[in-house]
Amino acid sequence: MSHSTPIRWGLLGAARIAASALVPALRHNISPIVAVGCRDAQRGAAFAARHHIAEVESYEGLIARDDIDAVYIALPNHAHLPWTLAALAAGKHVLCEKPLSLTAVEAAQIRAASLASGRLALEAFMYRFHPQIERLCALIAGGALGPLRWLRGSFTYSLQDNTDVRWDAKLGGGALYDLGCYPLNLMRMVSQAEPSVLSVASRLTAPAADGGRVDHAAHAVMRFDTAEGPVLGHLDCALSLPFHCQFEALCEKTLLRLPIPFTSKGTDTELQVGDYTEHFSACDPYALMVAHFEAAVRGECALRFGLDDSVAQARALDALLSQAHATPID
Structure with a gap:
């Protein structure tokens, strides 16, 4: 093409x-x-x-x-x-x-x-195609801020519709699949490493008629082993809490913070780097994703994120979900 x-x-x-x-x-x-x-x-x-x-x-x-x-x-x-x-x-x-x-x-x-x-x-x-994410990754990879040591990502909101598919275990519902996958994905991208799950504390729905339960809230602690040493990652997600969405990366010299990492369509955004702030004009990361995908389909470039990455992402989610269902706190 x-x-x-x-x-x-x-x-x-x-x-x-x-x-x-x-x-x-x-x-x-x-x-x-x-x-x-x-x-x-x-x-x-x-x-x-x-x-x-x-x-x-x-x-x-x-x-x-x-x-x-x-x-x-x-x-x-x-x-x-x-x-x-x-x-x-x-x-x-x-x-x-x-x-x-x-x-x-x-x-x-x-x-x-x-x-x-x-x-x-x-x-x-889609969030991966927003310029603020590219800038975050470039700053950390550049090394001027010192080695990465700590990551925290949160994505929660209150899903009131009890008929929504996200409440149904048979349909692949749950907070980790719907929301936790975002901070997990960004942690993997920023650290360029795969996580070891240290602990998960979760809240599960009451058993459905078929016995199925979904995680409606979860907190996970993970370790990412990088060339510059271990990085600790904290992840929070929920379908049963007020809206909260942010991401932080702590390097030895500086804290970086994205106030709206995953819900950035059509709004001005910012990346806080220590004492200064970088600003990004409103854009549509979905449109940027589509443009990249279409270019790859035409053979003009390779996909930036291939299916090896998706397999690794799914493997990490498997580990989180296994512990979430094994160690609920209620």
């Missing part, structure tokens, strides 16, 4: 994230949205009309279309694996909402399918 070749998209799922984030991001990049796939034809038609999308398909019908190059998957977490595999097998590139999968074994299946099909798959951690 040449630089001028447009990437034709299909949306798999009429979720809120597709409407609020990906439709505007694709339109910003002048990327044609060919069709939306939805289980409920009436809901799909309403979504298509609202967002001026010409066609509505079943999931199967959407990935079978010859006029779609890439699929964005905005389905509940448990559906990410089967529909990513199906889309790759149908010759489509895939941008899939986080978490890419529910286990490291599943993530490895997606990696193998991507290699076999020759199609790309990217886990949609």
